[in-house]
Amino acid sequence: MAALLDDHGIAQRVFDHIEAGTTDLSDALWREPVENYRSKERLAAEIQRVLRRTPVAFCPSAALAEPGAYIAREAAGTPLVVVRGTDGEVRGFRNACRHRGTQVAEGSGCAKALVCRYHGWTYGLDGKLGFVPHAHGFPGLDKDAHGLVPVRVREKGGLVFVTQEPSQGGDRALDALPDLLGKDQRLFAARESRVPANWKIFLEGFLEGYHIRSTHPKTFYPYGFDNLNVLEHFGPNSRVTFPCQRIKKLAEVAPDERKVEGAVTYVYQLFPNAVFVMLSHHSILSVLEPVSVDETRLVTYALTNRPAGDPTSVAAAERDAAFVNQTGGAEDMAVVCSIQKSLASGANEVFTYGRFEGAIAHFHRALDAALAAPLP
Numbered sequence: 528m529a530a531l532l533d534d535h536g537i538a539q540r541v542f543d544h545i546e547a548g549t550t551d552l553s554d555a556l557w558r559e560p561v562e563n564y565r566s567k568e569r570l571a572a573e574i575q576r577v578l579r580r581t582p583v584a585f586c587p588s589a590a591l592a593e594p595g596a597y598i599a600r601e602a603a604g605t606p607l608v609v610v611r612g613t614d615g616e617v618r619g620f621r622n623a624c625r626h627r628g629t630q631v632a633e634g635s636g637c638a639k640a641l642v643c644r645y646h647g648w649t650y651g652l653d654g655k656l657g658f659v660p661h662a663h664g665f666p667g668l669d670k671d672a673h674g675l676v677p678v679r680v681r682e683k684g685g686l687v688f689v690t691q692e693p694s695q696g697g698d699r700a701l702d703a704l705p706d707l708l709g710k711d712q713r714l715f716a717a718r719e720s721r722v723p724a725n726w727k728i729f730l731e732g733f734l735e736g737y738h739i740r741s742t743h744p745k746t747f748y749p750y751g752f753d754n755l756n757v758l759e760h761f762g763p764n765s766r767v768t769f770p771c772q773r774i775k776k777l778a779e780v781a782p783d784e785r786k787v788e789g790a791v792t793y794v795y796q797l798f799p800n801a802v803f804v805m806l807s808h809h810s811i812l813s814v815l816e817p818v819s820v821d822e823t824r825l826v827t828y829a830l831t832n833r834p835a836g837d838p839t840s841v842a843a844a845e846r847d848a849a850f851v852n853q854t855g856g857a858e859d860m861a862v863v864c865s866i867q868k869s870l871a872s873g874a875n876e877v878f879t880y881g882r883f884e885g886a887i888a889h890f891h892r893a894l895d896a897a898l899a900a901p902l903p
């Protein structure tokens with residue numbers, strides 16, 4: 528699996544492109560049938576064969592900082608609860624009481640145990656069934672066989688990944704994942720919203736810089752470049768680098784001392800349905816949960832880039848986030864909704880992705896391969 532460029536390598540590649548007026552190019556065009564964004568059968572297969580069988584980014588580790596911290600939400604249509612134990616390990620469970628199925632946690636919080644609100648069955652943070660009120664009503668109940676049902680969880684690079692069902696590769700794909708978040712980056716916002724578009728249409732909007740000048744003429748473009756990206760793949764994932772104009776200042780810095788933080792935006796596409804974006808003062812993890820063929824639940828966690836002890840870190844991160852959301856982010860959303868509305872027009876049987884849009888092609892190639900992979 529190819530390693531990602533370091534800061535010096537990224538800066539040099541960007542300088543070369545600025546000088547030559549070029550950008551990274553993929554080998555070939557990609558053609559994606561529009562039916563793949565509209566078909567309910569296709570979406571069901573994506574959920575069952577890919578989203579549930581791949582280690583999917585669930586949240587940043589920082590969202591589960593304390594022992595007992597939990598997050599309960601649906602992933603690929605399955606209600607899950609993910610919780611940090613008193614031993615520091617993060618575990619995940621199907622969020623369903625083993626008595627009659629009530630969800631044992633809602634939203635997020637910090638708890639000593641997971642208590643079902645219906646009749647009070649109580650589970651440890653390790654999922655074991657502990658207390659059963661009036662237990663004499665359940666003669667012969669094997670408590671060990673009635674713990675919460677676990678899913679596979681792994682922390683890597685500052686993120687928590689969940690795999691719901693066994694897959695051929697297990698979570699080996701995570702081995703090559705770089706550290707994306709440092710230990711002292713602080714979570715300052717977590718939110719959910721609904722996007723009236725197919726999850727893949729929404730995802731594609733993050734993955735190329737060909738649209739920057741046209742879609743974002745007064746917001747992102749003045750700070751960036753027209754169609755200038757560094758494109759790298761690692762396993763089924765990609766990293767797309769969007770340089771800012773201020774990267775030019777690094778030309779005066781000795782190559783080995785160049786630090787690109789604040790001078791580029793990194794977009795990591797974490798296959799299949801998550802995007803990690805490192806901006807100037809904050810980073811976001813966005814998880815795109817398909818609700819239906821034309822609706823996506825967007826779960827976003829925002830973190831400071833500076834250490835928590837730095838008093839300017841949260842204010843700068845919040846300013847950065849407000850700017851991105853209210854300006855360019857809104858422009859991207861408008862385009863995504865516009866595409867979704869045109870899907871039924873019959874105008875396009877396929878969409879053609881050019882050689883500037885290679886991260887999108889890489890994603891579709893990986894998705895096709897995962898859909899075709901034999902089940903274990």
Ligand code: FES
Binds near residue numbers: 645646
């Ligand atoms: S359903 Fe949970 S205790 Fe009855």
Ligand SMILES: [Fe+2]
Binds near residue numbers: 738739743855859
């Ligand atoms: Fe955009």
